[in-house]
Amino acid sequence: MAIADITQRPINDDLDRVPDFGRAPSGSDIEANLTGIWETAPGWRGWLSTVDHKTIGLRYIVTAFLFLLIGGIEALIMRVQLAGPDLTLLTPEQYSQLFTMHGVTMIFLYALPILSGFSNYLWPLLLGSRDMAFPRLNALSYWIFLFAGIFMYVSFPLGQAPNAGWFNYVPFSGPIYNTGPNIDVFALGMVLLGISTTVGSVNFVVTLFRMRAPGMTINRVPILVWGTLTASVANLLAIPAISLAFFLLWLDRQFGTHFFDVANDGKPLLWQHLFWIFGHPWVYAIVLPAMGIVSDALPTFCRRPLVGYTAVALATMATMLIGFEVWIHHMFATGLPAVALSIFGAASMVISIPSAVAVFAWIATIWLGRPVFKTPFLFFAGFVILFVIGGMSGVMTAAVPLDWQLNDTYFIVAHLHYVLLGINVFPVVGGIYYWFPKFTGRMMSERIGKWSFWVMFTGFNVGFFPMHLAGLLGMPRRIYTYSSRMGWDGVNMITSVGSFLFALGVLIFLVNVVISLKRGALAGPNPWDAATLEWTTSSPPPAYNFAVIPTVASRHPLWEDRLEEDSGDNRARSNFTEGYLLTKGRETIGTSPIDAKPVAILKMPDDSYTPFFSGLFLSLLFAGLLLHWWSFTAGMAIAGGITLIIWMWPQKALVQRIAAGRGP
């Protein structure tokens, strides 16, 4: 078998090993052995120490969904306040905190984490691996996300929650105009959350390039993987800007530095640049993996592969690339010169070209396929139309002079909810319907499922479409009340009614989850007759995912024998029953980045408490910074350092081995 160049160096013979190659029929000793090696200990010990990507993925999904519900309740309270003119349910300060926390929760604590959850759960299964590249880092990423989420909510019950909007413009968020702990909580929380996102992103990037099953060449990975990869690379480039911005703001607020302090030549506009250089790539990061969910799952219900795989994969990356050139479109009204605005306006229109590629690919897939109208399909089809509506309103706002009118009105609120709910929530809920059998071993109810879709879809459009009109009628964002003479009463009432209808749809979905968890029909390994590797495993999959590492020969391993390909007869077949066994401890195969040729036996770490405690101490360190408990902070830094030393302590069992010898 081929060995990549990176291994052409003198190596210790001890590290050369010929991995066993063979079969592991179900019920065999090999499976029992693997279970013993990979399974997490029961009870609280396992609960705190597990590094299983499936557990972590589900935790991400459940936690993020809880945040979605919290953010949703905040939204409903605001919709009651805005249902009619001059209502006084909320004080202006309460309203400021609610819309800020709604944005922060939805954008930072729901939208990306839920997709990280899907990717964490699915990636190793999609790629034919036994875990992510860095399982402990994965656990750390989750714990920090959870702690950062709690951190950002600690001041909420005290009525001191962040109150300057999720965009948090200075000087309003600076020390002069915002004296409470509100913004410090936000600033430190964001730096903390940034650590979680960064380590998570590193994990995805390395996993893609090192952890694919043999034969899964780069042009065979599912689109979800492309989406998450693109988002992760973007995060690695974008997160530093936001972490820096919030850190500088915190320094301004606590130590009297002058980065944004106008009186001392600080620049408020600098904040806007730093924020949106992060902010715009981020909005693509929270939709591209969701678009990947649709690109991968929609074909299952169309009974044919996705049309234009390569085009869609390239479009995904093109979107992100252009996504780094459009941040100024959040700043058209800041007085920048018209030439600069022209360039960014044009780029903001051009960015819809790759989106058009994806939309036409999905429509063609449905058109040329034979759609099966199951619940997930409805969510994905609904997503396509919401995506187009949100995309077109996006094109409208990309026109600079028109944006001078639309910016900071409810038109933008409508646009961003069509984009974020349409492209994130609908695919996510569809994705949960689709992978629920894999997660739990049980099917969700189709009958309740269809109800949930139609109520959500109707409620969504009744709720959010009138917001376009409110914006065209001049209603600014972030006002806690309005006067009847402005002519916005009707649209706001309709929006409020629609938002409650939408919430009812989400409730029906949750009821379905609860009922199906207990009483859903048993699913079996592949209930949808889908094509990708995760469906070769049992539902739910065993701790080790694959008893033998599969060998992949196409993009649709499970459909190979049935694809109406022209030259189908002599093509290579994927192999799920025979492959590397790798049973000497936690092991999986490392492959080369492009061609996925096996190059190394990766020794994977056991469950460990160190990620939990690293995350805990780090979060407590941030709590110390918030409360100015400096010695406590120092203590946490030391405790965290010790935990890291324990984590990093060299273990002989983790020395990577070169895979030599037989291969497929």
Next chain:
Amino acid sequence: MKTFKPGFYRGPDAPCAGRLIALAVVSTATMTGTATAGEAPLNYFLHSHGPASRPTMYLGWVLAGLSVAVCLIIALLLITAMLRKRPAADSRVIGQESGGLRWIYIGTGISTCILAGLVVYSLMVLNNVANPPTAPAITLTVTGYDWWWKIEYDHPESAKRFITANEIHVPVGQPVLLKLKSADVIHAFWVPKLAGKTQLIPGLINQKWIQADEAGIYSGQCSQFCGVGHAHMGFEVVAESANDFQKWQEEQLRTVSPSPAGRINAGYKLFLDRCAGCHTIRGTDAAGEHGPDLTHLNSRRRLAGGLLANTPDDLMDWITRAQKHKPGSRMPSMVLSDDERSVLALFLSTLD
């Protein structure tokens, strides 16, 4: 609006999602139509009245019409793709992967052409509205405060400069240059029917221009979240004939000489005692700069950043219950005895 596209109202009678969108489009039309009847003072989408806003309005119509058309076409394609008749086949059979690329080529090709056209059109409009057709003869400085607007009329002669608040007067048909500043946090100046918005950023002076082609009152609003009073940071632009504008300017230049005795003077004394720390009345000892200049208070149509009509009752209500009307504002709720109320009201009624 007269030129409102009739095509907007129609839409192919597509089932399901398509019908929903058609419905939504019709409701767009009806609701914005309702607003035509004198409602919605910020409705720029149908009523733009100046060269800085009208080309943008047309751009908006083209883009909105196009967007609706695209959404309907896509909805139609999607629904047809789902429901079109297919020969019966075994559900186990999987369609071949190749093929369908023509969809992407044609769809993306058309989209790209349309987008290229839109880029050109929107840049032309940008060029059109970015600068006034002629050099503005009138310059004024607008400074955003939490949560009101200070308006300074510039003039080469210092005797002809004056300050007012929350109400801008402009002559019809002439471009007016605005210098935008902020005294505290970022605000945004927006008179939708005359021009798009521009931020007021502390430490910077942004410029914009407005021009009203018809006499009238144009509502404006801060559109950048600036704190708890953001919802109540309105203002008005009054466009009037050159003569009326001239007269108004002369009125504004006049200073006040408080009458030396009587109850008006008692009100003046009370004002000096309780209000002059923040408010200026030109010609008197009241020279505070934290709040609006009140020299010609009664010439203004509204109070408190557009929140209340400027009537004597509302004025006293505002003075005594400012924190209820506008929580967090720097204007305190003044505690006044009945006698104090009446002398203050009497004095304020002289500020015309």
